[in-house]
Amino acid sequence: xxxxxxxxxxxxxxxxxxxxxxxxxxxxxxxxxxxxxxxxxxxxxxxxxxxxxxxxxxxxxxxxxxxxxxxxxxxxxxxxxxxxxxxxxxxxxxxxxxxxxxxxxxxxxxxxxxxxxxxxxxxxxxxxxxxxxxxxxxxxxxxxxxxxxxxxxxxxxxxxxxxxxxxxxxxxxxxxxxxxxxxxxxxxxxxxxxxxxxxxxxxxxxxxxxxxxxxxxxxxxxxxxxxxxxxxxxxxxxxxxxxxxxxxxxxxxxxxxxxxxxxxxxxxxxxxxxxxxxxxxxxxxxxxxxxxxxxxxxxxxxxxxxxxxxxxxxxxxxxxxxxxxxxxxxxxx
Numbered sequence: 001x002x003x004x005x006x007x008x009x010x011x012x013x014x015x016x017x018x019x020x021x022x023x024x025x026x027x028x029x030x031x032x033x034x035x036x037x038x039x040x041x042x043x044x045x046x047x048x049x050x051x052x053x054x055x056x057x058x059x060x061x062x063x064x065x066x067x068x069x070x071x072x073x074x075x076x077x078x079x080x081x082x083x084x085x086x087x088x089x090x091x092x093x094x095x096x097x098x099x100x101x102x103x104x105x106x107x108x109x110x111x112x113x114x115x116x117x118x119x120x121x122x123x124x125x126x127x128x129x130x131x132x133x134x135x136x137x138x139x140x141x142x143x144x145x146x147x148x149x150x151x152x153x154x155x156x157x158x159x160x161x162x163x164x165x166x167x168x169x170x171x172x173x174x175x176x177x178x179x180x181x182x183x184x185x186x187x188x189x190x191x192x193x194x195x196x197x198x199x200x201x202x203x204x205x206x207x208x209x210x211x212x213x214x215x216x217x218x219x220x221x222x223x224x225x226x227x228x229x230x231x232x233x234x235x236x237x238x239x240x241x242x243x244x245x246x247x248x249x250x251x252x253x254x255x256x257x258x259x260x261x262x263x264x265x266x267x268x269x270x271x272x273x274x275x276x277x278x279x280x281x282x283x284x285x286x287x288x289x290x291x292x293x294x295x296x297x298x299x300x301x302x303x304x305x306x307x308x309x310x311x312x313x314x315x316x317x318x319x320x321x322x323x324x325x326x327x328x329x330x331x332x333x
Contacts, residue, residue, distance in 0.1 A: 003018045006020050010102075011040075011103035013104035020036075023063060025063070026065065028247060039107055040103060041272075042273060046238065048239075050100035052124045053122065054098070054120040054122065055100050056070065056072050056117075058117075059113040061113030062113070072089075073095040081102075083101050085097055087120065087233075090231075097120075099124050115242050115243065116241050121235075131184040132181060132182060133293060135166065135199075137155065138223065138225075139223050140220065140223070141221075143221055143222070149176065149262070150223075153259070153260070155198075156256060158198065163291065163292075164180050165289070165291070168259050169239050169254060169283070170249075172264060176259070181286055182290055185292075192227065194300065195296075196307070197299040198225075198227075199225035200305070210224075211225070215309075228310065228311055234311070237251045239252075250267045251267075253283040
């Protein structure tokens with residue numbers, strides 16, 4: 001039997017949406033059609049967040065209660081107008097990932113069941129030099145979202161001391177992300193070192209609130225600053241991306257004034273289009289200026305503590321400390 005479909009306009013292209021009535025978010029009765037139309041409605045902002053970036057897809061073709069398909073490679077069979085870019089993983093293997101160049105590409109992937117879009121911190125023009133420094137503020141279990149807000153506002157102050165301007169967004173879950181556009185002059189290792197330096201500077205300011213401890217057993221009830229989100233092939237969810245959660249929450253760009261009393265549940269697949277129509281993209285200026293991370297790299301070098309552990313799937317990196325959680329290290333002595 002041929003599945004039902006509709007056609008929608010997305011940035012001047014016609015995109016087919018198959019099985020448009022399929023329920024993707026049962027708790028709020030949101031359909032596949034709503035998902036596609038959501039991405040079109042916030043297309044200008046979503047495209048700004050994804051433009052020319054290698055992008056990983058988190059797909060739920062049968063709805064959020066089914067297992068996710070994590071897709072880093074675009075299948076060989078796709079429309080001619082859909083572009084790809086070759087990236088290199090930490091293992092040295094290469095792959096052709098989605099390169100988002102227009103709103104229709106986002107709508108096309110949403111029709112494939114893509115809920116979340118996870119862009120790299122590089123652009124296709126130079127996939128070895130990031131143009132974005134990412135600060136991922138992750139409240140540990142037991143902490144409310146208010147802790148992430150407090151950590152974000154403190155991080156903003158520290159960024160300013162280094163001459164940097166950050167743009168905040170909710171993660172769509174429990175955390176806050178801050179994005180800083182940087183000049184694409186440094187490699188992944190250097191940008192990660194800059195992220196470590198910033199995280200340590202914030203931690204020093206409020207050690208009872210935030211932590212850089214990579215090992216969960218050492219974090220306690222604090223907000224973890226995940227410096228490893230700046231490593232190669234690590235991604236955070238894109239601005240305006242829907243999350244595979246019951247309420248269909250969205251990773252929402254916010255102004256710093258809004259963040260003071262924002263809650264993740266304020267921004268959903270249904271509330272965000274109205275907000276976007278009224279206020280536009282509050283991150284519209286994010287590409288206006290790219291910053292230097294020289295001061296952060298100087299801070300990293302002067303600090304003297306050196307590197308921190310990489311995620312477990314990475315090869316052993318030069319200068320990396322022993323990759324073993326502290327309790328096990330003590331057991332071995």
